[in-house]
Amino acid sequence: MEPEIRVVINTATDIVTARHRGRALASDLGFNGSELTIVATAISEVARNIVDHAIQGEIVLGRGQQSGKCGIVITARDRGPGICDVAQAMQYGYSTGKGLGVGLPGAKWLMDEFFIDTKIGEGTTVIMKKWLKRP
Amino acid sequence: MQVPILKQGGYLIASIQSVLTDADLLCLRDSLAERVGQFRSRGVIIDVTVLDVIDSFATRTLRAIAHMLKLLGAETVIVGIQPDVAFAMVQLGLTLQGVGTALDLEEGLSYLGDGGGQ
């Protein structure tokens, strides 16, 4: 069982750290150039979401396996305020005032699988997965 | 991390050397505003060749910089966005609308030399 990589997300600099670790792991797993950029960008978005809304949280990076597929699993956890209306937040273009509102729905677009679990006052957990495409 | 800013005639060229944190980007914004005012530059090239990720924050900030510099009389062109980065950006819905873009430094200068805009 391979160890997971944990990155504490506190400040904006941690976003960069999470991206780099994510890119490195994805590279080890065998993802190609453009896929690495996509993984790093998706991590950047969810990490930024933590910084913007939850103040503090963590990102866990690990290897995933499912029905013969191999890939990367990214879990972003925070103990922030939670999201009131998930459906609304996941709508493209919706913004809570911090800008483009691209973060979560954008990350969902980039990755193959995307799960979000949130409780008001308790926090939010996002799990994203991307699978290697075997020819 | 300071981004080196060079003056070339009526233009400023900001070459990003390494991955920027949010604070670095804001710092860049302030530096450019200052220099454009100081040199009355007509155009600014921001070279992002080195960046392996341009996320929503970076996009917002670049647009904000371009908007601000326009108010100061300078046209901005972003150059050097890599194929993978461009692809990831459009999938996220980030289009840098309203900001000039060109392939590289040479093209960026050509873009500004034409009077900007296509």
Added chain:
Amino acid sequence: MSFIEANNQTGRGPRAEAPMNRKRKRDNTNNTSVTLLPSRALPPGRRMQPDGIEQSPGETSAGLLRELVSHLRQNRTQLREVWARRITDAQLLTAMSKEEIFSEATSVYDNYVEVLETGSVEALQAYARNLSERIIPRGVETHEVVGIVLLLRDVLARSLFKKYQNDFDPLNRVLDAYEPAANRIANTVAVSFVQERERIIRQQQEAIRELSTPVLQVRERLLILPIIGVIDSQRARQLTEQLLRGIRMNRAKVVVVDITGVPTIDSTVANHLVQTIEASRLMGASVIITGLSSEIAQTLVTIGVDLHKVNAVGDLQGGIEEAERLLGYKVMMESEAAPIEQPV
């Protein structure tokens, strides 16, 4: 199968007819070597000629096998001839000439007999793969390859029957030795052929994928990407990546994407198309779409694509002209405008 007719004493084929010991041996088809029962009293249920001949205790299984192999080798020439004729009669291997069939028939025959002799299919496997690699591009199909192997099996079986037809007991034992080996041979050849065929198909698919997404540089700074066929999401992704890399490599300023050869696209692919246009712009290149059919145009409108983003021209030729105009226009502007310092 003709062999059944020849041996039709009870109206049932040899397989259905099988006495106990033969059934048991058939279960051993997974073994590479052929085993024979040791000599013993006849088990119940076994049918015999009226003047039933019992096994002679002197015969060993190895000896019988050697006899079988040597018979097949001695009669190689005429058996091969018979087989080649039957192949032609059955209209198999029509893609190959008579000489080629004869040459391959010789190799197959020798390999066949070698398996019977050694019990090992390794050499046969290697030969089968090699043969498949050569004949698949010629258009030879699976049923043909399986067909000729079964024909050879039949030809040899008939020959064995003819040799031992007066001695029912040794005939049975020879057939017991021959049958599982023959099964294994047919199986090995068929599987090798199919595996090779699948490998070649995969290779061809990859090549087609490469060929069908060429990014062509026709003039300086101008790329053309002709897209042919139905695009799915994965291909669309591939196209975009190839185009963006092409823009960087060729320092293109204008790209003409021709979709004349694309019958229809769904909304996912339409979105990919728009993304491609936007991503190209981020790299400083403008995109002209040509060959937009009315159906695809309708799809774009229906899914709400911002048509201001799409610069469409009727056909490829028009698209290239428009591209040159864009490029030429820029060149003209540069030479016209002298480097005059503008007053601040």
